[in-house]
Amino acid sequence: xxxxxxxxxxxxxxxxxxxxxxxxxxxxxxxxxxxxxxxxxxxxxxxxxxxxxxxxxxxxxxxxxxxxxxxxxxxxxxxxxxxxxxxxxxxxxxxxxxxxxxxxxxxxxxxxxxxxxxxxxxxxxxxxxxxxxxxxxxxxxxxxxxxxxxxxxxxxxxxxxxxxxxxxxxxxxxxxxxxxxxxxxxx
Amino acid sequence: xxxxxxxxxxxxxxxxxxxxxxxxxxxxxxxxxxxxxxxxxxxxxxxxxxxxxxxxxxxxxxxxxxxxxxxxxxxxxxxxxxxxxxxxxxxxxxxxxxxxxxxxxxxxxxxxxxxxxxxxxxxxxxxxxxxxxxxxxxxxxxxxxxxxxxxxxxxxxxxxxxxxxxxxxxxxxxxxxxxxxxxxxxxxxxxxxxxxxxxxxxxxxxxxxx
Ligand SMILES: [Zn+2]
Numbered sequence: 001x002x003x004x005x006x007x008x009x010x011x012x013x014x015x016x017x018x019x020x021x022x023x024x025x026x027x028x029x030x031x032x033x034x035x036x037x038x039x040x041x042x043x044x045x046x047x048x049x050x051x052x053x054x055x056x057x058x059x060x061x062x063x064x065x066x067x068x069x070x071x072x073x074x075x076x077x078x079x080x081x082x083x084x085x086x087x088x089x090x091x092x093x094x095x096x097x098x099x100x101x102x103x104x105x106x107x108x109x110x111x112x113x114x115x116x117x118x119x120x121x122x123x124x125x126x127x128x129x130x131x132x133x134x135x136x137x138x139x140x141x142x143x144x145x146x147x148x149x150x151x152x153x154x155x156x157x158x159x160x161x162x163x164x165x166x167x168x169x170x171x172x173x174x175x176x177x178x179x180x181x182x183x184x185x186x187x
Numbered sequence: 188x189x190x191x192x193x194x195x196x197x198x199x200x201x202x203x204x205x206x207x208x209x210x211x212x213x214x215x216x217x218x219x220x221x222x223x224x225x226x227x228x229x230x231x232x233x234x235x236x237x238x239x240x241x242x243x244x245x246x247x248x249x250x251x252x253x254x255x256x257x258x259x260x261x262x263x264x265x266x267x268x269x270x271x272x273x274x275x276x277x278x279x280x281x282x283x284x285x286x287x288x289x290x291x292x293x294x295x296x297x298x299x300x301x302x303x304x305x306x307x308x309x310x311x312x313x314x315x316x317x318x319x320x321x322x323x324x325x326x327x328x329x330x331x332x333x334x335x336x337x338x339x340x341x342x343x344x345x346x347x348x349x350x351x352x353x354x355x356x357x358x359x360x361x362x363x364x365x366x367x368x369x370x371x372x373x374x375x376x377x378x379x380x381x382x383x384x385x386x387x388x389x390x391x392x393x394x395x396x397x
Contacts, residue, residue, distance in 0.1 A: 013373075017349075026277065026280065029239070030276040030277060030280055032235055032239070033232060033235035033276055033279060033280060034232075034235055034276070035235075036234060039234070039235070039238045044381065046242070048330075048377055048380055049349060050323070051326040051327050051329065051330035051380070052330045052334075052349040052350075052376075053349050053350055054323070054327040054330065055327050055330035055333075055334050056330075056334065056345065056350035057350055058327070058331060059331070059334055059342070059346060060346060060350060099327075121350070142295075151351060151352065166295070174292065174295060176291065177291065177294060177295060
């Protein structure tokens with residue numbers, strides 16, 4: 001808190017990143033119950049953090065694709081007949097970055113292609129801080145189709161359908177659920 | 188200008204400056220069914236409660252949820268559950284957190300039980316709010332512009348911090364940065380983002396509104 005009792009930039013950023021630990025978390029949330037100017041700052045910070053996460057995920061995905069294509073050019077030169085097959089396989093195995101943003105509502109707010117690994121970028125804004133979270137993906141019927149951690153390895157390729165990604169604390173408490181629609185393979 | 192609204196105190200004071208007597212007076216008026224107590228409770232907490240619920244659960248049924256919180260808080264004050272009026276803020280927060288947790292549990296439970304009846308997913312849930320998605324995509328584009336305008340080391344710092352959530356100390360050590368350099372890279376990028384966003388949208392539209 002600053003001298004006037006308002007949240008300082010670092011506290012706001014930690015809160016947006018869901019990295020505030022107790023007792024700071026209680027102090028921040030209690031202050032936000034009463035302070036409109038700090039709520040405004042948190043809203044801006046949430047938007048910024050969310051946008052940077054999505055953009056950073058896009059940049060990482062682009063960086064990963066670039067060497068893959070460079071490598072493929074070499075393979076094309078070496079074995080033209082195999083090129084088509086390699087191209088298909090490469091596209092099929094490159095993880096698709098999918099951002100599951102703040103759940104303002106419980107609807108389906110993200111799409112991803114079927115049949116490719118999914119690099120899940122989960123918005124953990126406002127959640128208790130943890131080094132990693134447990135993630136579970138279930139289908140519409142609630143049947144588990146994949147489990148992993150966030151951050152962690154990409155989720156396995158899934159067929160088209162409606163899925164729900166559930167985020168659990170290390171202690172096993174369900175923290176959040178995101179909707180995800182998986183569609184046909186990207187052309 | 189500060190916009191804190193503690194009960195019966197100077198709005199220039201901070202939240203923590205609301206003294207025990209003011210909270211005690213508010214709690215006592217609610218306990219004794221004095222309408223001014225309820226009015227003040229709404230005035231002081233309604234925006235903060237809306238903000239918290241909206242951030243955690245979204246805008247769906249927001250008014251009902253806010254109403255439920257006030258109902259729980261006032262009923263428990265009348266029952267005498269809140270023994271220390273100083274803890275009113277903490278108590279409201281506890282009620283909020285419990286309600287959010289229970290709501291998420293309910294969604295999951297209901298979806299698991301009714302999926303076979305096609306009740307878990309209403310038609311309106313199937314489509315993302317197009318305006319919200321458009322704003323999010325625009326903001327992502329602005330963030331891309333900020334990241335691409337940076338030299339590669341600075342971009343790497345931000346990707347590691349925001350995407351990988353790597354600890355600042357580790358980033359500084361691995362990329363040979365001082366803590367001040369690290370803070371500067373972050374604050375410059377944020378300032379740049381906000382400048383671009385202000386230029387692109389009205390400030391109100393930077394944040395998707397409930
Ligand atoms: Zn404040």
